[in-house]
Amino acid sequence: MQAHNPIPNPSAQQTRRATASGWIGSALEYYDFFIYAQAAAMVFPQLFFPAGNPKLAIVASLATYGVGYVARPIGGFVLGRRGDTHGRKHLLLLCMFLMGISTFAVGLLPTYHQVGVLAPIALVLLRLVQGFAVAGEISGASSMILEQAPFGQRGFYASFALQGTQAGQIFAAAIFMPLAYYMPADQFAAWGWRIPFLLSALVLAAGFVIRRKVSESPAFIQEDANGAVPASPIAVALRENWRDIVRIAIMALAAVIAMVATIFGAAYAVQPSYGIGFHANTYLVIPLVGNLVAVLVIPFVGKLSDRIGRRIPVVVGSLGAGLLSYVYLYAIASKNAPVAIVTSVLMWGVIYQGFNAVFPSFMPELFPTRTRVSAMSIGQNIGMALTALLPSLFAAMAPPGTKDIPFVIGTATLVISGFAALAAWTARETYRTPLDELGAPTRSSGVPSTRAAVGGEAAERAAAVTRSR
Template sequence: MKIDASRQRSSTGPRPSSTTRKAAASGWIGSALEYYDWFIYAQAAALVFPGVFFPAGNPTVALIASLGTYAVGYVARPIGAFVLGQWGDKHGRKNVLVLAMLMMGASTFAVALLPTYSQVGLLAPVLLVAVRLIQGFAVAGELSGASAMIVEHAPFGRRGFYASFALQGTQAGQIIAAAVFLPLSAVLSNEAFKSWGWRIPFLLSALVVFAGYMIRRRVEETPIFTEEKAHQDIPKMPIVRVLRESGLDVVRAICMTLVNVVGVTVAVFGAAYATQPGYGVGMSTTVYLWIPVLANVVALALIPLFGDLSDRFGRRPLMIFGSLSSGVLAYAYLYAVSQNNVLLTIVLSIIMWGTLYQVWNATFASFFQELFPARTRVTGFAISQNIGLVITAFLPSIFAAIAPPGSADVPIIIGSICFGICVIGAVAAWSARETYRIPLNQLGTANATPVAREEYRQLRSGAR
């Protein structure tokens, strides 16, 4: 099959240029800033909030409730995906990214101002849940919009590589979130940290809002959206269109998103299991905070490499391998935590979360974008990803209920659940079509056909 070169350029944007690099940089920086907001809440929910926003009488109930507020943010994500996904498909990728950034920053800043349970009683967790719902609504439009912006600016044969920078940004956000807590927990006494020190990372979100807004407002809209808008091919209800045209791909993407259980097992439940007194492990908060930092530093280096490999060998092989290989290590990781073996815990977290999981993580953004046509791309991605994340978000609370403090079988029980879910994600990836050699202007259409391998190699070589 021969490709109409002029048509291909108009649909994918320019060859690697300042525009392509600017889109990738904007996706990286914007995702890092917005996910900083998201993950400082995750850290605080596991380490601080049980004793700040909930009654101190029953630590198990307080822990489950605190992790539940973390999950509540994901409940709002499908609603945010519905609204912001359609907004991105109707009004542009740039537009939705700026809106999501402003909402996310404002809600995160509000967490720093909330009163504690000892001050206002039950009103404290109610207010916490309210701002977490706004956070969840806002973040639902971030990755779907950012990766769409990058993919639609990227040259053919390099979509996986460039889209991986948005995921690299989310890992950077996790590093910054953990790194902000580290000096505070090390320098301040435990009483001072839990009294007021934990509020500082949330106050810093004001800087996040300003920096993110200045970056996002300078990014150009994508050529393919501009083209769709010029031809008036923008659906009035993208959600209806995506379900009618790509319903099975929505189901596949939801199942693939469940592989996020790997990060949840390491960073959220793992933190509670390692540090909460009820489990009796006794790992220090400061030590455990280094785990996401070290694992994500490794991830930062590897994500572009894995994104590039997905351009060479396809999305499906990396999605399947990353799911199964990282999921099976949950047994060993949780066992290392149970033994309070700090060195082995750190090593396994780097292998499981910082390396093998990143094979999947670096690939899924480009793969999900390529499953849907341009007219419903942001909606399809946002709805699929955020429904899957709602399911995985409640797993820390479910884990804590199934294997509560005092349980001796935590590694077997939680490891089996984690691996089983990863198997579901791998099967979903196996059942999907391969997309990496399909031109952007044919993605998601009925007549999409793969480019001949040699022609694909020539185009990819010329796009470097």
């Protein structure tokens, strides 16, 4: 029987460095990912698709956004495995290079009017690379932070990975807003939209400098030293933890809120064929303000989950945001920008963060160290792939000219978020379980075992002593 050595407690400096790396890296990668989202809603229908059918162009453009998520399950399998066999740091650097290069290339693409059908084909291919790359980002960053966080504070520290993604969306909107506002519409459509994509070269350089300095996760180093790293972590995860992989795939459907707020909502508000008539710059205020509030809310919700558990914030966040989607869509339909902004702040910036701030700790805590990145990558990215197809599906379900768009899309959003909440409620609680015991399911959902509680108290005392030195 192989001897088991306890995972060394991380120093305060290690915790801060891992958290900063996760935050900044996620912000930089999701800047890349979401500038595509803004462009897909605002300018790509006119640039990369035939001009004869504007309604079809909207659906096709939103579909290219969803294609990036289709590639995510493949990226989850490939990159998740590398995170469990080669380490978290290796994975995060690889993801950043793939994302930065593919995003920069989008800014160089010719349009449909220049090269015909080759333009949307090239766009789709680069979007597939983007989706493949981002598949390993959240699972890798969340695992890296989680495995270097003190016991009793994993929810707080892991939430910074998602705070980084929200900050990335702020950066994306902040780049597009002055361009859309100050540039003439024809110049913005001709070349102005390319600027945020070309800036990815700077994003890539900054991210590499930051991430190469972070230390590898002590938990992974311990697994590697003990010879416990499996040759095929995916096979082990699917054999031992397939129920939780399915569970987090359904939980990930709560991201329908982000899709409604940023993608379908943008097309509904801005595209001329819907007849709403929001100016592009006016609509960009909605995700910008919502994300600004989210950045402030996320750490508090993460810390709350360390006190009351992971399940309650996820359930409340999913269902509450689903209900508010009705109000948000009706505000857009009534052409009331102030109400749309306020509702977006409540729906996406506050309530939805119950899910968004907690899943970076909740999902990886369901799995052991040896398969953590693989299992989370597979489950979360399958769920995200299904969710990302929804903007295009919503556009097909309720095309321009449909009067009951808010009711139809709002109901679909609530039903989907309800499934996510149910999946979260059936999961076991993990916030009081020590790191080396995570991934071992118990019969009593939500109640930690005596061994876990005792081990957790000891780990918490040890971490407190380490932080005080």
